[in-house]
Amino acid sequence: MLQTVPGSGEFDDGAAKLAALRRTKFMAAASLGLCVAVFAAARSLQGRYPWLAFVAAFAEAATIGGLADWYAVVALFRRPLGLPIPHTAIIPENKDRIADNLGRFIEANFLAPGPVREKLDEVDFAALVADWLSDRERAAGLSRFVARLVPQMLDAIEQSGLRGFFARRMMEQVERVELAPLAGELLSAFTEERRHQKLFDEFTRVVGRFLNDEQALASMREKIREELPSLFNLFRADAYLLNKIVASAGSLLEEVRADPDHPMRTEFDRFVETFIERLKTSKSYARRAEKMKRDFLARPQLRDIADATWASLRSFIEQDAGAPDSAIRAHLAGMFVEVGKHLTQDAEIRADMNRGFVVALSSFVESQKSGVSRFIGDQVKRWNLAELTRLIEINIGRDLQYIRFNGMIVGGLAGLMLHSAEVLLFFD
Incomplete structure (x- = not known):
């Protein structure tokens, strides 16, 4: 009818x-x-x-x-x-024949690739998207819609095995990384402009605090007393030696901290440079680093940590997404608004998006136009x-x-x- x-x-x-x-x-x-x-x-x-x-x-x-x-x-x-x-x-x-011919006529003349692309080129899809997203109420509505889908998305990730797939891929990528050269590169970046000297300064402060600790000094004095002959202990030589050692060490540490070009700093530079070079080139260091990496990755505790981390993350996301003052929804809404503003201001991105829309929609029309022809024919026949x-x-x-x-x-x-x-x- x-x-x-x-x-x-x-x-x-x-x-x-x-x-x-x-x-x-x-x-x-x-x-x-x-x-x-x-x-x-x-x-x-x-x-x-x-x-x-x-x-x-x-x-x-x-x-x-x-x-x-x-x-x-x-x-x-x-x-x-x-x-x-x-x-x-x-x-x-001739209703049926007219219906079929009408469908084929529309398919051949109105849904041909050329006319469809020309018509789609007239539409600024990116501008429509930008205007839609720039509206805060619409962005908030979209964020609420996305937040409602969060539990389903998390379930889909778990049920589809996607989480396990990503975990395996990540482990594979980590196993391919050569740890020793990577550590060498990281240390090289850290030591630029002698930033590692701050670590040396902190080391001297730790030693200084150790030399001023009463328990540490008492332990050192006891060790000195054990090494000295009994006759020397009668004259309290242990206290004298300890005081000399502490005073000399303290004076040396003060000199090192005060002089940026102190020989001990130069020696520390040389030690760090040699260590970094060995990390980058030494096969022995590379084997040790790879063994440490494999031992670490093989630990069952690592999987337990990953599962616990995922469970905690999922619980946080689900609770926050359902909360009235959801931080996730607020950030999503702000992100959508910012995306809309950036699209409005960036003509190049809009042009790329429009080209993508034209290609996608024209391909869809091309793949479905025979179905449209049949649909029109069937509707007219009915x-x-x-x-x-x-x-x-x-x-x-x-x-x-x-x-x-x-x-x-x-x-x-x-x-x-x-x-x-x-x-x-x-x-x-």
């Missing part, structure tokens, strides 16, 4: 078209009747007024032309006078035959009625010309 639910405007428009069609039909029928009347009158008075022969010839041919065009117009929609004349009621009798005929007649029937007027005028002129030629050729 052809089902439409017209609004009042659509109903009024259809009623107006139907009224105009009826007026035009009446005028065409009246004109045909007038031609018949004129023909009859002219023939009856032709003996008295010979010139009426030309009028009769015009009216006769006009009548024939009008009748022929009436037949042609009516034959499109129904059988003239209800007679089963072949090749009449063309539209109802339409109610009488309603379809009525719909077509209401929309184009008024224009077709003018064919009848043209047929009467052209037929009448042709008849007049033929009669004039007959008079000229066979005039006695």
